[in-house]
Amino acid sequence: MEAMIVMTIFVISYVFLLLDKINRALIAATGAALMVLFGVFSWDEALSSYVDWSTIALLFSMMVMISITQRTGVFEFIALWMIKRVSGKPVALFFWIGTLTAVGSALLDNVTTVLLLVPVLLHMIKQLNLKAFPYLVSVIISSNVGGTATMIGDPPNIMIGQAVPYFDFLDFLLHLGPVVVVIHITSMALLYLMFKSALTSYNRMEEGFIENLNPSDSLKKTPLLYQSLIILLLTIIAFTLHGFLHVELTTIAIISALLMLLISENDESSEIVFQKVEWTTLFFFVGLFVLVGGLEKAGIIDRVAYTFIDWTEGDSFTSSLVILWSAGILSGFVDNIPYVASMIPVIEEFQSFGVKPIDPLWWALALGACLGGNGSLLGASANVVVAGIASTQGEKIHFIKFMFYGLVIVLISLVISTIYITLRYFV
Template sequence: MQATVAIVIFLCAYVLIATEKVHRTAVALGGAGLMLLLHITDAEDSFYSEESGIDWNVIFLLLGMMVIVSVLRQTGVFEYVAIWAAKRARGRPYRLMVMLVVLTASASALLDNVTTVLLIAPVTFLVCERLALRPEPYLVAEVMASNIGGTATLVGDPPNIIIASRGDLSFNDFLVHLAPLVVLLMAVFCLLCRWLFRSAFRYDPKLAAEVMALKEREVITDRRLLVQGLAVLAVVVAAFVLHPVLHYEPSVVALLGAGLLVAATKVTTEDALGEVEWPTLVFFAGLFVMVGGLVETGVIGEVSEAAADATEGRLGAAAMLLLWASAGLSAIVDNIPYVATMSPIVADLVRQYPGDDGQVLWWALALGADLGGNATAIGASANVVVLGIAARHGSPISFWYFTRYGLVVTLVTVALATPYLWLRYL
């Protein structure tokens, strides 16, 4: 009975988020409140459980990086990068998009994808303003590139960290097995952008000439703060990359970096926290509680186990089903709790095959979850963050605007991942 109620609450919340009749933060809080009110989950499971509770690592990673970005914004560095990018693209909209998505994907392989979009979004707004371009297509393309690029490494996407822990996989394992495919996917994605966002590429020679005449160095307003901010950011990035050695969670690293930056500079606490996307953080908390209700009642577990049973011990069938089922489910629920729920089942499946044969199942799970996160506006953490930033800057991106592009990108990328897994491992 409770499982049915949990499903009804989640589906109703999902419909409200998709139709945008009610603000998504209010929907998430309302859904979470109903889950708690009806004892589908409780405070213990919602606030303290690693399996079904709020993922505080995600919340505090976002908070820490939002503070760092807030401090950096006061130096003028984002204006600098915006002018530099516009000049290198010579004001050509499509060339600019390719430059931004490649930069985003590359950064997402070293940073996590949420951190990357937090850094690239301010640049996007500034450069689009200079060239009188709509920022929404560029933001959507960038967040999709971040999800694709983040697939390449252990630290690039939060689900990869969970998979690495469960599967005893190293940073180099992800690099060797997934990075070659990601390079191919990014090449295809850049070509896909030319068709998907063709209506957004309107070239204005006059504005392009004005941008070419700008001197980017002149927009830096505080060089000392810039040096301090970049130094802290470099240390934070290094700690992300060295996670397998240092064993500090990214959330801890981000909070320490944010605290150090605020304490060691003249930036006030009020200014540093003023740019934090609080509605986005609250939305995540509510979403985690709702998904936790599905976990607690066994809904997600039953779906995952049914998918595993359907393969009947055939490795090829298991990998393909896992790839496509993960992509489909990650489009509906955030891929972090999905992977957390699915990884124990995959671990059991992997042990059923001799040697390293079963390892392909981990790559199928990673590709399905990471690439499937592009399908809808709430499929991945980076998507939600970008929607929050866009709304704050007066350029709201609707659920369906994102999803109509996301579904195409997901279908194409997962379709390309299918022969890659089959030919390389099966």
């Protein structure tokens, strides 16, 4: 009975999210409230056991840092510099942004990368009178593909790295990096073909616009500029080295945000900075965590996961492909974090049964969960963040419209991953 109630609430909430007529945060919060109302769990249990507050705190901290850094004009400077770099050509900018997002997502993490890059991208788009949708889709897809390459790039990889003690940063890069490069190049080529007409037909700029651009004019050369850049640079370095420093990403982000708030208090009070935080996005995340937590509490995710054992009969090759495709498809519709959490003990159980080789199952889970996040706007944290930031700038990403492009990329990515896993580990 509980499973029926949970599935009904989840499906209805998802339908309203698909229709995209009501605020996402309101839908997610209503679904979460219904879960509590029907006794699936209490508010205390929902908020303490199923909401990933580390992710919420990380997002909040990065939003604070971006809000403060934006006042220095540094994002406008980067945007204008990039415009000059590509001579204002939309196609060149499209590939430049996609590659920059992928590399940044691998070296940092995809949520941090899109938080830093999207404000810059939206400013460039306005300067060049371009259509925002192709570029925003490129950023979302590239962030999930690039984040697949390293242990810190995407939350599922972090979870897998913690579950398998003998995996380190280099292992992820060596095993996932090669296929990620192929998938990124293929994805960008496909997206270019899909958006070719939009990228080649745009409002021409005034003659001499590029030549007259002076990026340095946008910088407000106050102490806050240098202080915020130093803190931001140290934050990025700390993110990259957090495994060696033994400090969590969330802790680094919170400390950096507090430092920025302290140095900027004289320029703009903390109350004003907090008003600029994307609270709608944060509340949507909280509601989404509770909704998916209902599936987890009712045992629905676990039932799906353990069904794989019956299907594959413990065969390593078959198990790898089933995990890859199931993770890839389901992660497009259910946040990949709880799904990976439920699959980790399943793979550990395979290991206890003596299934060999076991490592391909871990790499299949990482590829499926991270790449499957491109299936919809709910598939990964980075997707929701991009959509939230874009909506505040008047560039709304429609759920079904994005899904049309995202699912094509997911299917192609899974086919490439299937070939890669088969050739590398079983042939």
